[in-house]
Amino acid sequence: MGKKRPSLKHSIDRINNNKGYSPENCRWATSQEQMNNRQDNRKIHFKGGIYSVSQISKMTGLKANVLWNRLFLRNWSIEKATTTEVKKIHL
Numbered sequence: 721m722g723k724k725r726p727s728l729k730h731s732i733d734r735i736n737n738n739k740g741y742s743p744e745n746c747r748w749a750t751s752q753e754q755m756n757n758r759q760d761n762r763k764i765h766f767k768g769g770i771y772s773v774s775q776i777s778k779m780t781g782l783k784a785n786v787l788w789n790r791l792f793l794r795n796w797s798i799e800k801a802t803t804t805e806v807k808k809i810h811l
Contacts, residue, residue, distance in 0.1 A: 723748070725748060726748050729750050729751070730748040730749060730750055731748070731749065731751075731754070732746050732747075732748065732749075733746065733747055733748070733749035733753065733754045733757060734746055734757075735747055735757075737757065737758075737759050738759075752774075755772075755774070756771075756772045756774060756775055761773075762792070764776060764791065764798055765798070766779075766798050766802070767779075773787050773788050773791070776798075776802065780802050782801075782802065782806065783806075786806060787801055787802070790804070
C-alpha cells in the first residue's frame with residue numbers, strides 16, 4: 721500500500737469488489753468497514769447517503785434485525801422503518 725497500517729485492527733480492503741487489488745482500488749479498513757463493503761449487502765438510500773442496514777442501525781439506535789424485518793420482510797419505506805417506535809412485548 722505504500723502507507724503504514726493505521727492500527728492492528730486494519731487490513732487491506734478493495735474499494736470496488738469487482739476490480740482487482742491495485743493501489744488505486746485498495747485502502748486500509750477495519751473489519752466493520754470491510755463487512756459494510758461486501759457485495760451481498762443491500763444498500764439503502766438514507767439521509768442523503770447510501771448505507772447498509774448495519775450502518776443505519778448504528779445511526780438510528782434501532783436493532784439491525786428490526787430494520788431488516790421492516791425493510792425486507794414487511795416492505796416498509798426507510799422513513800417508516802426508522803421512525804416507527806418499536807413495540808415492547810410484556811410477558
